[in-house]
Amino acid sequence: xxxxxxxxxxxxxxxxxxxxxxxxxxxxxxxxxxxxxxxxxxxxxxxxxxxxxxxxxxxxxxxxxxxxxxxxxxxxxxxxxxxxxxxxxxxxxxxxxxxxxxxxxxxxxxxxxxxxxxxxxxxxxxxxxxxxxxxxxxxxxxxxxxxxxxxxxxxxxxxxxxxxxxxxxxxxxxxxxxxxxxxxxxxxxxxxxxxxxxxxxxxxxxxxxxxxxxxxxxxxxxxxxxxxxxxxxxxxxxxxxxxxxxxxxxxxxxxxxxxxxxxxxxxxxxxxxxxxxxxxxxxxxxxxxxxxxxxxxxxxxxxxxxxxxxxxxxxxxxxxxxxxxxxxxxxxxxxxxxxxxxxxxxxxxxxxxxxxx
Amino acid sequence: xxxxxxxxxxxxxxxxxxxxxxxxxxxxxxxxxxxxxxxxxxxxxxxxxxxxxxxxxxxxxxxxxxxxxxxxxxxxxxxxxxxxxxxxxxxxxxxxxxxxxxxxxxxxxxxxxxxxxxxxxxxxxxxxxxxxxxxxxxxxxxxxxxxxxxxxxxxxxxxxxxxxxxxxxxxxxxxxxxxxxxxxxxxxxxxxxxxxxxxxxxxxxxxxxxxxxxxxxxxxxxxxxxxxxxxxxxxxxxxxxxxxxxxxxxxxxxxxxxxxxxxxxxxxxxxxxxxxxxxxxxxxxxxxxxxxxxxxxxxxxxxxxxxxxxxxxxxxxxxxxxxxxxxxxxxxxxxxxxxxxxxxxxxxxxxxxxxxx
Numbered sequence: 001x002x003x004x005x006x007x008x009x010x011x012x013x014x015x016x017x018x019x020x021x022x023x024x025x026x027x028x029x030x031x032x033x034x035x036x037x038x039x040x041x042x043x044x045x046x047x048x049x050x051x052x053x054x055x056x057x058x059x060x061x062x063x064x065x066x067x068x069x070x071x072x073x074x075x076x077x078x079x080x081x082x083x084x085x086x087x088x089x090x091x092x093x094x095x096x097x098x099x100x101x102x103x104x105x106x107x108x109x110x111x112x113x114x115x116x117x118x119x120x121x122x123x124x125x126x127x128x129x130x131x132x133x134x135x136x137x138x139x140x141x142x143x144x145x146x147x148x149x150x151x152x153x154x155x156x157x158x159x160x161x162x163x164x165x166x167x168x169x170x171x172x173x174x175x176x177x178x179x180x181x182x183x184x185x186x187x188x189x190x191x192x193x194x195x196x197x198x199x200x201x202x203x204x205x206x207x208x209x210x211x212x213x214x215x216x217x218x219x220x221x222x223x224x225x226x227x228x229x230x231x232x233x234x235x236x237x238x239x240x241x242x243x244x245x246x247x248x249x250x251x252x253x254x255x256x257x258x259x260x261x262x263x264x265x266x267x268x269x270x271x272x273x274x275x276x277x278x279x280x281x282x283x284x285x286x287x288x289x290x291x292x293x294x295x296x297x298x299x300x301x302x303x304x305x306x307x308x309x310x311x312x313x314x315x316x317x318x319x320x321x322x323x324x325x326x327x328x329x330x331x332x333x334x335x336x337x338x339x340x341x342x343x344x345x346x347x348x349x350x351x352x353x354x355x356x357x
Numbered sequence: 358x359x360x361x362x363x364x365x366x367x368x369x370x371x372x373x374x375x376x377x378x379x380x381x382x383x384x385x386x387x388x389x390x391x392x393x394x395x396x397x398x399x400x401x402x403x404x405x406x407x408x409x410x411x412x413x414x415x416x417x418x419x420x421x422x423x424x425x426x427x428x429x430x431x432x433x434x435x436x437x438x439x440x441x442x443x444x445x446x447x448x449x450x451x452x453x454x455x456x457x458x459x460x461x462x463x464x465x466x467x468x469x470x471x472x473x474x475x476x477x478x479x480x481x482x483x484x485x486x487x488x489x490x491x492x493x494x495x496x497x498x499x500x501x502x503x504x505x506x507x508x509x510x511x512x513x514x515x516x517x518x519x520x521x522x523x524x525x526x527x528x529x530x531x532x533x534x535x536x537x538x539x540x541x542x543x544x545x546x547x548x549x550x551x552x553x554x555x556x557x558x559x560x561x562x563x564x565x566x567x568x569x570x571x572x573x574x575x576x577x578x579x580x581x582x583x584x585x586x587x588x589x590x591x592x593x594x595x596x597x598x599x600x601x602x603x604x605x606x607x608x609x610x611x612x613x614x615x616x617x618x619x620x621x622x623x624x625x626x627x628x629x630x631x632x633x634x635x636x637x638x639x640x641x642x643x644x645x646x647x648x649x650x651x652x653x654x655x656x657x658x659x660x661x662x663x664x665x666x667x668x669x670x671x672x673x674x675x676x677x678x679x680x681x682x683x684x685x686x687x688x689x690x691x692x693x694x695x696x697x698x699x700x701x702x703x704x705x706x707x708x709x710x711x712x713x714x
Contacts, residue, residue: 159518164654164688171658211610214630214652216669253568255612256631273571274613295571297521301528312573331521 007139009069012323013202013246013267013289021314021322021350022069023343024141026250027329028062029074033336035061045090046082049075055126059140060133065336066343069323070141070202071134073127073195077145077206080187081154083119084110094158101157101165107176113186117194124198131199142200144191146207146249147184147225151177153209163212170221177221185225189232196237196245204248204270205229211253218257223264230265248291252328258283273327277316290317293327299338306338310345319350364496366426369680370559370603370624370646378671378679378707379426380700381498383607384686385419386431390693392418402447403439406432412483416497417490422693423700426680427498427559428491430484430552434502434563437544438511440476441467451515458514458522464533470543474551481555488556499557501548503564503606504541504582508534510566520569527578534578542582546589553594553602561605561627562586568610575614580621587622605648609685615640630684634673647674650684656695663695667702676707 008022030036039048039058048054058074078088078096091097117124131140145153153159155166169177192203205226213222230247237244250270251257261269262284269288271280273295280290298309313324324346330339365379387393396405396415405411415431435445435453448454474481488497502510510516512523526534549560562583570579587604594601607627608614618626619641626645628637630652637647655666670681681703687696 161516161518162653162685162688164657164690167652167654168657171654171662211631215633217652253610253631256633256636274568274610276572276613279613295524295574296519297524297528300521300525305528328519331519333521 007069007201009139009323010202010246012321013248015267015287015289015321018319019351020347021317021319021324023324023346024068024070024072025062025330025339025342026072026326028066028068028072028339029058030330031332032330032334032339033061033065046076046079046088049079050122052122052125052129055123056129056133059126059130062339063134063138066340067347068138068343070139071130072141072143072204073123073130073200075123075126075143077143077150077208078153079120079123080116080145080150080184080191083116083191084113084183084187086110086154091158096153096158098154098157102154102180104173104176107180107183110180110183113183113190116187116190120191120194123191124194127195127198127200139201140199141202141204141248142192142195142198143204143206144188144195144229146205146210146222146229147181147188148213148222149207149209150184151180152212154180163209167212167217170217174220181221181225185228188229189236192229192233193236193240193242196233196242197240200245201243202246202248203233204250205266207249207251207254207257210251210257213254215256218251218254219260222251223257223260226261226266227264234265250291255283262288268323270325271327277313281317286321289321289323291323291325294325294342296326296328296331296334299326299330299334299342301338303338303341306341307345307349310342311349314346314349324350364426364558366496366680367559367603369678370605372624372644372646372678375676376708377704378674378676378681380681380703381425381427381429382419382687382696382699383429383683385423385425385429385696386415387687388689389687389691389696390418390422403433403436403445406436406483407479409479409482409486412480413486413490416483416487419696420491420495423697424704425495425700427496428487429498429500429561430480430487430557432480432483432500434500434507434565435510436477436480437473437502437507437541437548440473440548441470441540441544443467443511448515453510453515455511455514459511459537461530461533464537464540467537467540470540470547473544473547477548477551480548481551484552484555484557496558497556498559498561498605499549499552499555500561500563501545501552501586503562503579503586504538504545505570505579506564506566507541508537509569511537520566523566524569524574527574531577538578538582542585545586546593549586549590550593550597550599553590553599554597557602558600559603559605560590561607562623564606564608564611564614567608567614570611572613575608575611576617579608580614580617583618583623584621591622607648612640619645625680627682628684634670638674643678646678646680648680648682651682651699653683653685653688653691656683656687656691656699658695660695660698663698664702664706667699668706671703671706681707
């Protein structure tokens, strides 16, 4: 099925005029859906990722429930460290855990980036299957974790409130850190190109651990790699005569990074809930699409309060160059009805010309 | 011992001219010090807080090691929830935990704010003892947790990466949330006034959980209470003919809150490591002292890299209206020698007229 280039989400990403604001939800196929929990009770998390039919099925679950403007392939950012040879398990209640976090002496033992497309061919298969099932109805988003975000998990071994172990590498072992980040960058480039080859129509790079960095560390250890990923992926797609898809970067907690990211070739910049729409817009200027930034906890409110929050958000961002989303992945205890309210409110309010300019 | 009003830290807080930049370290008496761990191996955390001689001893430990410009009374922000009737225990490796987190039906059962000065008289005793031992050498900082930050722990029951349980109250139960925040505000006012009465010469209010709020939630559920605390404490001190001490507010992760806080009566605004000094200054304007913001992980670097980070920080903030500090509490695995390097570098570089303006 040939992808359509006039999808609402793709138009918004490219800054074209839209008649309503597109919307999707980070982690939209996840634990808040009973049909996901049902599937998850039968299979291990990474088994689902590695089984194209299951990954496809779960990718489509939210799309069948809500009139979302994109699907996002069900996978995990930590498949890259896995492909490079590290073990990752999903610990109930804790999230992903590396039983053997990366040690200094391990960096040289990681696999070459060139293995990634082979090892992760199951993701490409899942994408092919999903694009086929979507039949061009809405676009499919491919994604990857950004190098610093992956490094933070690999070194720390699990989630953390400070990521101080991983950050200590940046201060103590800057050369080795750059080597590791370079390996992750090469891997991510191959991985993202493979996703587009398989049919992904837009790509998001998750810099979920931006918030632990200082502006200086971001400039040194994150920005150059984010830039390289965007530039090289787009160049490779061009060289391969594949569609040069729009790219989204989401620096969670990276308010200090927005201005610098506006000077890169990313088409869309995601923002979390801690920033006013007007501040985000003034930091990135008029030439980027913004994505976000409803507080995931706003979905705990009643219908009227969700609608009010959406209305304020739309007023803040305007209708052009904007993709509605949460400011972070949806939380597992949210009522699916609240997602329906959110998606409907975005579409309804933004298609009323009087409300949103 | 009558407090001196010409201490370096107090002068910087009031915006007076200084010949070098004052420095202290958040959580300066803590787990990174072997002498603290020694004491802690003998007594429970809250037993130390509740025993004035031990709290005084630990408060003085870092002051004996490093030429710091202030001591901060050893205690914990969660003594207020304790005083209001909640149980808090210090769980090894996890931090403070409420075995019974606050439920909706519990809010009405919390003690009246008026009990706080009696229940927490042990803190006032510790302050009296410490001020006496300090003999006016450096000032003693008193402190409290801000109402939202306390509420977040009380409802969540422990630390969290999202504080989604506590935040859900703000969306689902706004009226009850305001009642709780009001009770915490009243308690904090009485507690801080009592600390000054006992001899504290400057006060810091820790809004450590600002980072979980949106700008809207901050304006509704945090800012009014922070303002009330500052205004009422200062008014009460004036009415009681006590010294109207400078007050510091530290909204961790609250980059979005800096501009609003600059319009309050706080004298000093603390900033974490995610914000450039120049951005912080432009957000708060010229009439506040800034405090912060070295990345706590910078202390993992070697001597030269710590000195370089301090030099850049001092260049960014300048010498006037600035108090050097970390951007968050010091981490337990830091080498005390690195603290010595940090403190020395602040004093040395900032007293060289050619280096820092």
